Amino acid sequence: MKFVKMQGLGNDFVVIEGPVTLTESQVAAMCDRRSGIGADGVLVVTPGGPAVRMDYWNADGSAAEMCGNGLRCVARFAVDRGWAGPGPFSVETTVGILEVAMLDDETARVEIGSAEVGESLQFRDLEFVRVSVGNPHAVTFVDNTSAAPVEGIGPDLETSTDGGTNVEFAHIGGGAIEVRTWERGCGETLACGTGAVAVAAAARDAGMAGDRVVIRLLGGDLIVEFDNDRAWITGPAHYSFEGVWSARPVRV
Secondary structure (H helix, E strand, C coil): CEEEEEEECCEEEEEEECCCCCCHHHHHHHHCCCCCCCCCEEEEEECCCCCEEEEEEECCCCECCCCHHHHHHHHHHHHHCCCCCCCCEEEEECCEEEEEEECCCCEEEEEEEECEEEEEEEECCEEEEEEECCCEEEEEECCCHHHCCHHHHHHHHHCCCCCCCEEEEEEEECCEEEEEEEECCCEEECCCHHHHHHHHHHHHHCCCCCCEEEEEECCEEEEEEEECCEEEEEEECEEEEEEECCCCCCCC
């Protein structure tokens, strides 16, 4: 099976041209960083119809509703294969049809959809706010992201609800919002596109940010913009390498 390895701000993916059907164990094997290709998730991109189709799985093999950094990689993958022009085009996702565009050879601006800020949640000694960006997030604001208990709280809060949740630790300062994310089904990642939107939405809802926010992730900066109730992100999409995945039995 041919694949391309891509990444957006260090959030990395195995990208496969569809249509193809993958099992949970195949995805987990591909994403394994010791015995597989190594990635935070797998993207299947399928041409045809009025929109390119994107399907996404987390590193543990679980299907995910949405991936913002992955969507930027999908945009570049589709344009580079001639399935779409560099201007706006549509990508069909689990959460609906979203508009994407390549701004230059390596930078994509993609629609994430609505970000709905929900109720507050007290977990241990921190207060979180739930945010839905097509997928679930829990956001907290801290004094120092470097000292944030990402590994101490992240996995427990992730599994505290049915289906799990992504967990963001954020700090506002210096004209940007610093963010670390514990991603559902992956662990801590260098960047999370929907997590960036969730943090920006929570800050905006609390009156701490406006309609355009610079999110400073471990892998680099991402721009989040709101147009009424719709969120957009702008950032890079890069290739790492390509190869052929040889399916083999997976030991359980």
